[in-house]
Amino acid sequence: MSDPLWQQALLDQDLKSGQVVKVSVAGMKIMLVRLEDGTVTAASPICPHQGEDLTAGKLYMGAIDCPRHHYLYDLHTGENRYPRNVFPVDLAVRLAPLRLYPTKIEDGWIWFQASRKR
Ligand code: FES
Numbered sequence: 001m002s003d004p005l006w007q008q009a010l011l012d013q014d015l016k017s018g019q020v021v022k023v024s025v026a027g028m029k030i031m032l033v034r035l036e037d038g039t040v041t042a043a044s045p046i047c048p049h050q051g052e053d054l055t056a057g058k059l060y061m062g063a064i065d066c067p068r069h070h071y072l073y074d075l076h077t078g079e080n081r082y083p084r085n086v087f088p089v090d091l092a093v094r095l096a097p098l099r100l101y102p103t104k105i106e107d108g109w110i111w112f113q114a115s116r117k118r
Contacts (some may be wrong), residue, residue, distance in 0.1 A: 005113050005114050005115055006104070006111045006112070006113055006114075007025045007026055007028075007111060007112055007113075007114050008025070008109050008110075008111055009023050009025050009030060009032060009042065009109070009110045009111060009112050010023055010032055010109070010110045011108060011109060011110075012040075012105050012108050012109060012110050013108070015032055015033075015034045015040065015110060016034060017034050017035075017036055017038065018034065018035075018036060018059055019033070019034055020032070020033050020054075020055050020057070020059065020064070021033075021055070022045050022053075022055040025112075025114075026114065028114065029044075029045050029046075030042050030043070030044070030045065030101070030112060031043045031044065031045035031054055031055050031064075032110060032112075033059065033064065033075055035059070035062055035075060036059075036062075037062070039062075039075075039076065040103050040105065040110055041075040041076070041100060041103060042100065042101040042102075042103045042110075042112035043064075043073075043075065043078070043098050043099060043100045043101065044098060044099040047066045047068065047071065047073075047098075048073075048080070048095075048096035048097065048098055048099075049066065049068075049069060049071050049095075049096075050068065050069070052066050052067060052068040052069075053067075054066055054067075054073070054098070059075075060072060062074060062075055062076060063075055063081055064098075070082065071095075073097070073098035074098075075098075075100070077097070077100075078097035078098040078099060078100045079097050079098075080095045080096070080097060080098070101113055101114065
């Protein structure tokens with residue numbers, strides 16, 4: 001029996017390398033990204049800083065660059081890369097990461113696990 005937390009999101013063939021897609025599944029909006037190394041990531045499309053739509057951002061070295069203030073979220077860890085490197089340490093540690101969801105490719109589909117953090 002399959003795990004009910006896994007949600008079918010998109011045909012694997014419909015997400016090309018370097019592509020960012022937003023899908024709606026079971027009432028959730030999810031950003032799917034296929035990185036240059038082939039890794040598929042499922043993440044919240046909402047920037048943790050001030051809510052910008054990250055699907056309008058650009059991919060940059062395994063991260064998504066928010067189009068509003070250019071915070072850079074690592075798509076392997078969710079970590080906010082850019083301010084961590086330039087902000088004072090006490091401020092940088094309070095920056096919220098991007099929420100990521102576990103993903104898998106199975107039966108030609110991209111799946112994400114809806115309610116557990118990666
Ligand atoms: S809203 Fe995304 S960096 Fe500010």
